[in-house]
Amino acid sequence: xxxxxxxxxxxxxxxxxxxxxATLQIEQGHRTAICPYCRCPSVVERPAAPDRPNPTFxxxxxxxPDHVRDCVxxxxxxxxFFYRGLSKTTIHEIQGIYVPAYLYTAIVHANWAAEIGxxxxxTETYTTTVNGKTxxxxxxxxxxxxxxxxxxxxxxxxxVVVTASRGLPNQELExxxxxxxxxxxxxxxxxxxxxxxxxPSLPLATCVEQARQEAQAQEEKRLAxxxxxxxxxxxxxxxxxxxxxxxxxxVPVWVLSVRPNLKQPAFRVLANGQTAEVWGxxxxxxxxxxxxxxxxxxxxxxxxxxxxxx
Amino acid sequence: MSAATCGRCQTLxxxxxxxxxxxxxxxxxxxxxxxKEKARILRCTECAAAVSYSxxxxxPRCGFCAAVMAxxxxxxxxxxxxxxxxxxxxREQARHSLVGWLKSLGWxxxxxxxxGATIDSLHPLHWAGWIFDAQALVTWTADSDAGSGRSAWxxxxxxxxxxxxxxxxxxxxxxxxxxxxxxAEGYNLQTARHPDQAPGSxxxxxxxxxxxxRKTIVDAIERNAVAQLAAQGHIPGRKFRNVHVSxxxxxxxxxxxxxxxxxLAYRYRGGLFRAIVHGQDPKIAFGRAPVSWTKIMAVVIGGxxxxxxxxxxxxxxxx
Numbered sequence: 001x002x003x004x005x006x007x008x009x010x011x012x013x014x015x016x017x018x019x020x021x022a023t024l025q026i027e028q029g030h031r032t033a034i035c036p037y038c039r040c041p042s043v044v045e046r047p048a049a050p051d052r053p054n055p056t057f058x059x060x061x062x063x064x065p066d067h068v069r070d071c072v073x074x075x076x077x078x079x080x081f082f083y084r085g086l087s088k089t090t091i092h093e094i095q096g097i098y099v100p101a102y103l104y105t106a107i108v109h110a111n112w113a114a115e116i117g118x119x120x121x122x123t124e125t126y127t128t129t130v131n132g133k134t135x136x137x138x139x140x141x142x143x144x145x146x147x148x149x150x151x152x153x154x155x156x157x158x159x160v161v162v163t164a165s166r167g168l169p170n171q172e173l174e175x176x177x178x179x180x181x182x183x184x185x186x187x188x189x190x191x192x193x194x195x196x197x198x199x200p201s202l203p204l205a206t207c208v209e210q211a212r213q214e215a216q217a218q219e220e221k222r223l224a225x226x227x228x229x230x231x232x233x234x235x236x237x238x239x240x241x242x243x244x245x246x247x248x249x250x251v252p253v254w255v256l257s258v259r260p261n262l263k264q265p266a267f268r269v270l271a272n273g274q275t276a277e278v279w280g281x282x283x284x285x286x287x288x289x290x291x292x293x294x295x296x297x298x299x300x301x302x303x304x305x306x307x308x309x310x
Numbered sequence: 311m312s313a314a315t316c317g318r319c320q321t322l323x324x325x326x327x328x329x330x331x332x333x334x335x336x337x338x339x340x341x342x343x344x345x346k347e348k349a350r351i352l353r354c355t356e357c358a359a360a361v362s363y364s365x366x367x368x369x370p371r372c373g374f375c376a377a378v379m380a381x382x383x384x385x386x387x388x389x390x391x392x393x394x395x396x397x398x399x400x401r402e403q404a405r406h407s408l409v410g411w412l413k414s415l416g417w418x419x420x421x422x423x424x425x426g427a428t429i430d431s432l433h434p435l436h437w438a439g440w441i442f443d444a445q446a447l448v449t450w451t452a453d454s455d456a457g458s459g460r461s462a463w464x465x466x467x468x469x470x471x472x473x474x475x476x477x478x479x480x481x482x483x484x485x486x487x488x489x490x491x492x493x494a495e496g497y498n499l500q501t502a503r504h505p506d507q508a509p510g511s512x513x514x515x516x517x518x519x520x521x522x523x524r525k526t527i528v529d530a531i532e533r534n535a536v537a538q539l540a541a542q543g544h545i546p547g548r549k550f551r552n553v554h555v556s557x558x559x560x561x562x563x564x565x566x567x568x569x570x571x572x573x574l575a576y577r578y579r580g581g582l583f584r585a586i587v588h589g590q591d592p593k594i595a596f597g598r599a600p601v602s603w604t605k606i607m608a609v610v611i612g613g614x615x616x617x618x619x620x621x622x623x624x625x626x627x628x629x
Binding site: 015016017024026045047056057061062064065096103105116143145149150152156159181182183184185186188190193195227229 | 319334349351370379381386453460461465468469521554
């Protein structure tokens with residue numbers, strides 16, 4: 001195992017390639033580099049810092065770039081009917097990135113209160129006119145009896161993954177989640193060698209806050225499913241978390257540069273490196289939607305005209 | 311079995327676990343941290359060329375000689391029995407148990423069932439199961455008839471602490487849930503021994519990976535919690551619906567065990583029936599058995615005749 005030592009101090013981003021001794025420029029925020037002269041992949045090792053911890057885990061890539069291209073092509077075909085800029089897209093570039101993220105766990109406790117609706121049926125009589133005669137009929141009606149209820153709900157918040165990269169907002173990462181955490185492996189440089197691996201660029205406190213919000217969103221869903229009765233309303237709760245842990249990991253994301261045509265700039269499409277789940281900026285085209293509505297109305301009008309003429 | 315436990319919920323950890331299977335707390339390891347920044351090239355152990363991670367091989371692979379580097383893989387093995395409970399009932403006792411059970415089945419069975427049945431096959435089997443101990447804070451909501459008003463249901467909520475000891479969860483594909491329920495009561499867990507010490511018996515495979523097994527166990531614990539809430543009177547009332555539980559598990563200890571049972575097939579007048587005799591308690595025997603249609607018809611005809619007689623008496627009395 002060869003190591004190249006830091007040539008410059010400070011941020012220490014210029015290292016020496018241990019294969020050919022060429023100067024290896026490590027981009028700010030990157031954990032890996034490829035020597036431009038001998039093409040040897042290097043993985044940077046450095047002391048951990050509070051906001052830039054070394055990853056504990058890595059989820060390795062499992063889907064190939066060819067499969068991702070197919071999935072993104074299918075996505076553009078599916079989406080082009082309603083979204084703008086997707087009619088004649090070409091995949092310009094594809095890059096696999098190990099995106100820094102945090103894996104958050106906690107014990108979540110919620111004190112909640114809500115109004116619970118229990119249905120019951122009421123049979124009532126009414127009078128109506130049939131063939132000019134007044135007759136008495138019965139019918140059943142469903143009513144709801146509302147009762148106040150409060151209680152507790154305790155659960156583990158597990159499998160909460162939030163981004164630690166400024167380059168990939170959490171909403172975009174959520175859009176391609178979930179990741180299969182059964183494939184989690186302890187971080188090893190061998191698993192990221194030759195790939196672009198980023199360092200965390202968001203402060204830890206920001207990531208913790210994001211993770212708590214995601215845990216709260218999960219708890220909200222769990223609470224909604226936890227309510228008894230036929231329906232509920234006015235659910236409110238007070239959530240506390242304890243025994244929180246947060247561990248850095250690298251998640252596999254395919255980043256594709258998709259270009260609609262030569263006149264328009266390329267935009268970014270993401271795909272999950274384990275499941276090939278695709279996300280892209282879906283900008284609804286008002287003209288396309290109006291055109292589809294107009295086409296639907298035209299078909300309905302044609303059917304009515306044909307029916308009348310027949 | 312590893313004796314390490316989770317630092318948060320004290321659940322027993324298995325070999326190779328990176329996180330706790332219950333609360334997802336990571337298993338701490340001493341992380342190596344470089345003293346100063348350096349670039350490292352990973353080299354092929356075959357030809358010393360640089361290696362990079364290959365998505366096709368799902369492992370680091372040398373670009374020159376295509377050798378694949380061995381790296382730590384996720385541990386998710388197919389479950390294996392760690393403990394075997396020995397048979398306490400031998401073949402002859404199993405035969406006697408079957409005969410005793412056939413005699414005890416009541417009047418609606420053929421009179422010569424016990425004497426006319428011939429045993430077609432009698433196999434010793436160790437069926438696969440998990441035995442777990444756990445504690446939990448269970449928060450729950452439910453609808454019940456207690457306190458109901460215009461609607462037949464009223465909502466309730468609560469929380470309680472449960473403790474489970476030696477609860478058997480079946481992993482068997484050969485036994486039905488109700489059969490497992492009856493067998494589970496009679497085992498003496500103090501007799502558990504290592505599989506090497508019980509040669510010669512057929513041990514049923516688990517056919518499940520560890521991750522799927524854990525989900526099965528947690529689902530079983532939730533079902534058990536729902537059943538206990540109703541049975542122990544935690545939910546007021548007599549009728550329940552919409553029982554929702556959130557189980558905050560702790561101290562989960564799971565043992566993978568092989569449990570003994572005799573599986574019998576017996577013939578009676580051309581029909582083949584299955585029965586099971588407990589492997590340690592000969593008093594537990596059950597299965598399928600024929601009914602005597604002659605006796606049932608006799609009772610039905612007798613009943614109809616009796617009703618007709620009563621009707622006749624009433625008619626005659628009215629005249």
